[in-house]
Amino acid sequence: MEQHIKAPMSKEDAVKLQAGDYVYLTGTIYTARDAAHKRMYEALERGENLPLEMGHNIIYYMGPSPAREGRPIGSAGPTTASRMDKYAPALLDLGLLGMIGKGKRSAAVKEAIIRNGAVYFAAVGGAGALLSRSIKASEVIAYDDLGTEAIRKLEVEDFPVIVVIDSAGHDLYETAIEKYRTEEL
């Protein structure tokens, strides 16, 4: 089903999304990938505050290429989500409602998604030029020294994603493959 969803998300929106839904996100989302996650995780371990509120927000696992003059951002597609699996449950337990990436998630992340009524979206990997067109503004809000891995606040308009893991724990990577599988590798 096709859905238009505002970001940050309401808990009601997150729970109604189902694996396989094609979703257009509009509003504010944040980027963070490996190095930013490590830093946030270490901040939490020390009992410090995070540079952004998790509640209702969506984190996009993405490190863009540099923007040319007059453009908000460079190429901006998703990175592999499993590298953030170590850190994601803690962020979900703090209220994070959505993650955008590509690729499989761990059992622990799935459990945290179900526990918190959250959702994991995939954006099309390797479509960074196309996806950049749905990003209207970009601003580094934390960890500037990390370069492409800094935390960015993005304004997105009809940013296209697909629900892979929904709040009930359905996983599109598992179900969609079965339909077209004629040999088990």
Added chain:
Amino acid sequence: MRTIEVVEITRNIREMCIEANHFLSKDMEQAMRTAAEEERAPLGRQILSQLQDNLQIAGEDMIPICQDTGMTVVFLEVGQEVHFEGGTLTDAVNEGVRQGYVEGYLRKSVVKDPLIRENTKDNTPAVIHYDIVPGDQVKITAAPKGFGSENMSRVFMLKPADGIEGVKQAILTAVKDAGPNACPPMVVGVGIGGTFEKCALMAKRALTRSLEERSLIPYVRELEEEMLNRINQSGIGPGGLGGSTTALAVNIDTYPTHIAGLPVAVNICCHVNRHAVRVLK
């Protein structure tokens, strides 16, 4: 004897890094178009159609095809009658990478130390493979490699008794484990034989072979075709979201090996299988 100024190497590498990150080679373009026409899954077709749009936008707006503009792998085949002047060849290659990535708005994805992880801020150093060949030409292949798929690559040190069935299982296992993480449709480079490092290098180099060329060795050609067919039966599909296009090609190279071994390397590349090739004559 021919003399080449190393600034020529720098200039070419600079241009090739930018070119490879914005334009696919003709064989890759064709394979992606064919895949978009032949994919059976509706969502798969939609994804492949978006990837067609993505390639067009990349070329028209000069925005990299993928934000992961890779670690730059460079193959240099240097004619043994060539003499270089004006500096060292390695420095010239790295200067080309630096200029290409800084001036070409490409992402800097290289860290100086694998554990301390401080970004070098210019994507250097490149990973350079030198070959000395007959003649007085220099062939340069610049292949920026993204790590979503690199991370899913494998080396298997099989036993001779594992035979061709063991090789098939190794290739299929690597592809299955890669699944959606490697941004399918993938290109699968395979090296069979040699030593631990030789098979890995063959697998990498196999990714730069034209998708339209099959192995000249009959049984290897059959293996390439069988593997492609079976990988596309897996159902993984575009983006790993189900479909009939999981790989665009399986390119296999072989080399003599030791009586005690059967090394197999599987280097997986995403659908942004980049390489630019130039010959300096």
